[in-house]
Amino acid sequence: xxxxxxxxxxxxxxxxxxxxxxxxxxxxxxxxxxxxxxxxxxxxxxxxxxxxxxxxxxxxxxxxxxxxxxxxxxxxxxxxxxxxxxxxxxxxxxxxxxxxxxxxxxxxxxxxxxxxxxxxxxxxxxxxxxxxxxxxxxxxxxxxxxxxxxxxxxxxxxxxxxxxxxxxxxxxxxxxxxxxxxxxxxxxxxxxxxxxxxxxxxxxxxxxxxxxxxxxxxxxxxxxxxxxxxxxxxxxxxxxxxxxxxxxxxxxxxxxxxxxxxxxxxxxxxxxxxxxxxxxxxxxxxxxxxxxxxxxxxxxxxxxxxxxxxxxxxxxxxx
Amino acid sequence: xxxxxxxxxxxxxxxxxxxxxxxxxxxxxxxxxxxxxxxxxxxxxxxxxxxxxxxxxxxxxxxxxxxxxxxxxxxxxxxxxxxxxxxxxxxxxxxxxxxxxxxxxxxxxxxxxxxxxxxxxxxxxxxxxxxxxxxxxxxxxxxxxxxxxxxxxxxxxxxxxxxxxxxxxxxxxxxxxxxxxxxxxxxxxxxxxxxxxxxxxxxxxxxxxxxxxxxxxxxxxxxxxxxxxxxxxxxxxxxxxxxxxxxxxxxxxxxxxxxxxxxxxxxxxxxxxxxxxxxxxxxxxxxxxxxxxxxxxxxxxxxxxxxxxxxxxxxxxxx
Numbered sequence: 312x313x314x315x316x317x318x319x320x321x322x323x324x325x326x327x328x329x330x331x332x333x334x335x336x337x338x339x340x341x342x343x344x345x346x347x348x349x350x351x352x353x354x355x356x357x358x359x360x361x362x363x364x365x366x367x368x369x370x371x372x373x374x375x376x377x378x379x380x381x382x383x384x385x386x387x388x389x390x391x392x393x394x395x396x397x398x399x400x401x402x403x404x405x406x407x408x409x410x411x412x413x414x415x416x417x418x419x420x421x422x423x424x425x426x427x428x429x430x431x432x433x434x435x436x437x438x439x440x441x442x443x444x445x446x447x448x449x450x451x452x453x454x455x456x457x458x459x460x461x462x463x464x465x466x467x468x469x470x471x472x473x474x475x476x477x478x479x480x481x482x483x484x485x486x487x488x489x490x491x492x493x494x495x496x497x498x499x500x501x502x503x504x505x506x507x508x509x510x511x512x513x514x515x516x517x518x519x520x521x522x523x524x525x526x527x528x529x530x531x532x533x534x535x536x537x538x539x540x541x542x543x544x545x546x547x548x549x550x551x552x553x554x555x556x557x558x559x560x561x562x563x564x565x566x567x568x569x570x571x572x573x574x575x576x577x578x579x580x581x582x583x584x585x586x587x588x589x590x591x592x593x594x595x596x597x598x599x600x601x602x603x604x605x606x607x608x609x610x611x612x613x614x615x616x617x618x619x620x621x622x623x624x625x626x627x628x629x630x
Numbered sequence: 631x632x633x634x635x636x637x638x639x640x641x642x643x644x645x646x647x648x649x650x651x652x653x654x655x656x657x658x659x660x661x662x663x664x665x666x667x668x669x670x671x672x673x674x675x676x677x678x679x680x681x682x683x684x685x686x687x688x689x690x691x692x693x694x695x696x697x698x699x700x701x702x703x704x705x706x707x708x709x710x711x712x713x714x715x716x717x718x719x720x721x722x723x724x725x726x727x728x729x730x731x732x733x734x735x736x737x738x739x740x741x742x743x744x745x746x747x748x749x750x751x752x753x754x755x756x757x758x759x760x761x762x763x764x765x766x767x768x769x770x771x772x773x774x775x776x777x778x779x780x781x782x783x784x785x786x787x788x789x790x791x792x793x794x795x796x797x798x799x800x801x802x803x804x805x806x807x808x809x810x811x812x813x814x815x816x817x818x819x820x821x822x823x824x825x826x827x828x829x830x831x832x833x834x835x836x837x838x839x840x841x842x843x844x845x846x847x848x849x850x851x852x853x854x855x856x857x858x859x860x861x862x863x864x865x866x867x868x869x870x871x872x873x874x875x876x877x878x879x880x881x882x883x884x885x886x887x888x889x890x891x892x893x894x895x896x897x898x899x900x901x902x903x904x905x906x907x908x909x910x911x912x913x914x915x916x917x918x919x920x921x922x923x924x925x926x927x928x929x930x931x932x933x934x935x936x937x938x939x940x941x942x943x944x945x946x947x948x949x
Contacts, residue, residue: 466882
């Protein structure tokens, strides 16, 4: 009989729930609901449980048909444990244990950080997945995830893959959201991109309208060879390249995957990042390929489903 | 019957060979011989084989008593394969296969990079070894090794753990031995330490004799509060601290271990590194402890023995 798994992507605003075929990890159905606004973040588990029951009913499944539930959350996670998650109003809690309370024992639960899960899902979604991959996500913030020997790397307390907070420059004035200075995110996050462009626009001519600046408009203008926009985009690409060259000296992955909203500018950005990476890469590590992320908004659901599938498969093999 | 393993540390000038009890990994005997000068680096395997036979005879053992030979070499290694090793005059060769040709099949061979093996040995030699450890070695060059989930991390082609080539500053003039600029090693390697101090001595008073500058004399002078020496030592400690804060954002290890000749200045340097690390560490990663390496010159032999012991134990368990 066919078996199923859920892949669930919990964000600060919405929860995306995907039902997947266990064997093929193809998505059968998906829903999106609002993340509970209640200050009591514990509501989240009940919400997830209710969505699972609703989805099951819709498709005509019951809990016996489900082998696992994979969940990603927007905060550092270590073995399912979260010290603090401002986005979800929870702290010092074992998410895995809490979720398991709502589910029958035969259903495995896997929980990890969203960018880490995305790295897992994006790598698995490549035509030929790699053993060792690093995802760099460019969006409001800059995040990332590290996969080594096919496994997610969480770090000692869940902070591995915080690529956006690699120190890439020396800065004395501006402080990053993390409280430190010189972070990659200060240059390559949305605010960094827009603020830098605004500064340039004070003195330089451009087709950009300073009152309607968006990351998208800046990348579009750069494609049209606007000098100001090109300066911003090159600065972003250069610093991603430098950060990746540093990562190569720590773990030397087989591939870098570039994802997140900003990566929608596609090969234009990718080729610039790769150019600066090669200029900064040490020894023969300049050969490491760069790929664009493919799964888009579904990365979290797919990655969560894949992670719990691995967990279930591992346990079945050991039985 | 008692079984034994060899742990062998191959350097550019000498080969250190240690005979270890398999069960306890305690060293029973060790020798040091010159690394063959022959341009044909292939001599190395015969040399190692001869030393093993000599040592066996001396102790009254034969090859049946030996379960494994662990070897470290001073170049990047991936699964026993070396693309290029200038120190040993070899290239594009599977060291493991070559060494195995000299040995009976029951003897397992493990080969890895020297700093990676040292990381493995130093972590295992801590009072309580960690799952995830990063060794930073300070000597003529700056090297390192990465241990995750108890395993050595080699990277895609053997360049993982090249901590000395993390870009920590922006430099336009001086080029590092690796061909790039702004490497940690340019500040914290022997040449970087001495050159920077010499520059300071052009304009500043110091107890240091510019004609007899050594890293040791600089660290001694710093302990005696010499202003010039203190500037150099703080610069070294600060940049190690910055590099470690970056590593934490990639893999967040459980511990940093500081080794190599420069680390002989002990707690004086360690506490300064830790101070700058905490200043630069993001989120809660400032809590990660720093330890001094303990095994000194034996790190390579001990690490090599431990690595091959793990390999043998793994195979025995799977039989």
